[in-house]
Amino acid sequence: MSAIINNIEIVKTESSKINEVDFDNLKFGSVFSDHMLVCDYKNGKWEAPKIMPYQPITLDPSAKIFHYGQSVFEGMKAYKDINDKVWLFRPLDNWKRLNISSKRLAIPELPEDYFMEGLKALLELDKDWIPTNDGSSLYIRPFVFASGEGFHASPADEYKFIICTAPSGSYFSGDVKVLIEQTYSRSANGGVGFAKAGGNYAGQFYPTQLAVKKGYQQVIWTDDNNHEYIEEAGAMNIFVRINDTLITGPTSDRILDGITRKSIIEIAESQNIPVEVRKLSVKEVVEAAENGTLKEMFGAGTAAVVSPISGFGYNGVDYDLPKFDDTYASYFKKRITDIQTNKSEDPFGWRFKVE
Template identity: 90%
Template sequence: MINDIEIIKTESSKINEVDFDNLKFGSVFSDHMLVCDYKDGKWQAPKIMPYQPITLDPSAKIFHYGQSVFEGMKAYKDADKNVWLFRPLDNCKRLNISSKRLAIPELPEAYFMEGLKALLELDKDWIPTNDGSSLYIRPFVFASGEGFHASPADEYKFIICTAPSGSYFSGEVKVLIEEKYSRSANGGVGFAKAGGNYAGQFYPTQLAKAKGYQQVIWTDDNTHEYIEEAGAMNIFVRINDTLITGPTSDRILDGITRKSIIELAESEGIKVEVRKLTVAEVVEAAKNGTLKEMFGAGTAAVVSPIAGFGYKGTDYDLPKLDETYANFLKKRITDIQTNKVDDSFGWRFKV
């Protein structure tokens, strides 16, 4: 536990400028942010201050060497105005797993957890209550230390910002299974939420968008035969009544929504297989009618049904079912997240 977090409150809240009925994803920001500096070999005490610009030297290593990691979380408010997080300690632990791989000093758990709670307490009026909306939380760490030598920085900033947000995707999602570009290497940083993992996906995703797809499903960089993940989401495939998702690895993010969906599905009696899944198997299932569903799972997108996929110039439509695992599991997980049902898993966390 940390004793006192210094809090400097804003003198003029921006909350009345926000249209909470028409929120985009992550584009308006709450009044305050948490800032914690690493210098002199240790993380200094976190402070909460008005949301404000960051000033850095042009030689700050974030601009040159991509030393940055982040997390994505959401806060929900129930009918009684209680504020809830979902498995926040897992985000904290994963942030430090990412940091370690990027040679960023790991953050004390209490700074993350107590800092986050204090920030949400202060900005709780920013948590939207409309269905499908939430307060998106963005903890991130980046290298603020200076110099052009290609080596780890000696100073870092850990910041938490929050943004009242609507859905991540609008409309149906068609995906392209990638045959040429790759997201990550064996022995690389694909398992980490490292900034550079995202920038590398933008260009291939632009190419896919130009062909009418919203997202890319990445395949392994060596053979392009195995389904990996979708960058902002892990991927689930339902063949007949079995739900299949790839195992995590050093190339695939250990998604918190992913592992929750696996546990939820199993607890509901759905057969789940965590195993390597080839593109060929998915294409074959699409052809013979056993492919029932595909969906993405991630904090931002929650559970995002996939309407169809493209592969080697052919489009495959997914069937339109009345009752889908995606909708069922999405309702189950959001009901837990928003305190509408009991949480036998112990995932919900009261702020």
């Protein structure tokens, strides 16, 4: 069945998979909804988006994504409240950041209406896939990659923009123990660390595997120069609480301008929680752990929202963080998720109703 809505061609699946899904036991990003949005860039312009049944895509072996890595993505979530209304969280920030990432990788920027109208149409079509269990959501993955062909080392002349969605449970559970990295770097000055480029994540996998073999779950990335300053936690921004002050590093060529990160900073400032955006040295964190002033460390990102860190390793020594109630991590996670799921007021104007 085919229809045209807001200049978007919609082809519905003939047979939904939704009845095959156990919504009470969802792994993160492993079950995919019935439909996806696809938009092609050809002859110097983006063509009209289309929505079609979720399916494999076919590419020529010479497609430049395979050879030169032109690929960027975003991570978002859709939520359904008790009145069956669908909500997004700061979606225009995702569209803006997708284009910032695209520009850095010489990928054509995407018009706002293609992103927003396409996303709204896709969510309206697959709204029954949005889970309502606590901690669950519909994870949304917009991405762009080079589909143009050729072995010449140059930007492609054709690209694909796709949005896929996946009903998902919580991203992390249990304690997360991290290793402060002293050898490998996630990114460098003048590089693409600030972009959500696929290659950034590929480069993290090997050092993270080494950390896992040592008994840790993730890596704390440090600067590429002397490994002196704390920068990110795995694929997330990082916050450190020393006494009652919340500290996070400034964004740069190396650090992603995380949407959850920005939200935590704004909430903290609105509640008069001391927050500092500055360089944070490994030495300062270790000294705080040794003298008892290090209260919390946590990662912040779309998938997990907030992921508490239970301890860290550095120079062969493990440091455990204290356990107590009323943590900043639990406070920020609840504030953000309550806004996202329409359980509380939204004084910041972050919540976006899909209609």
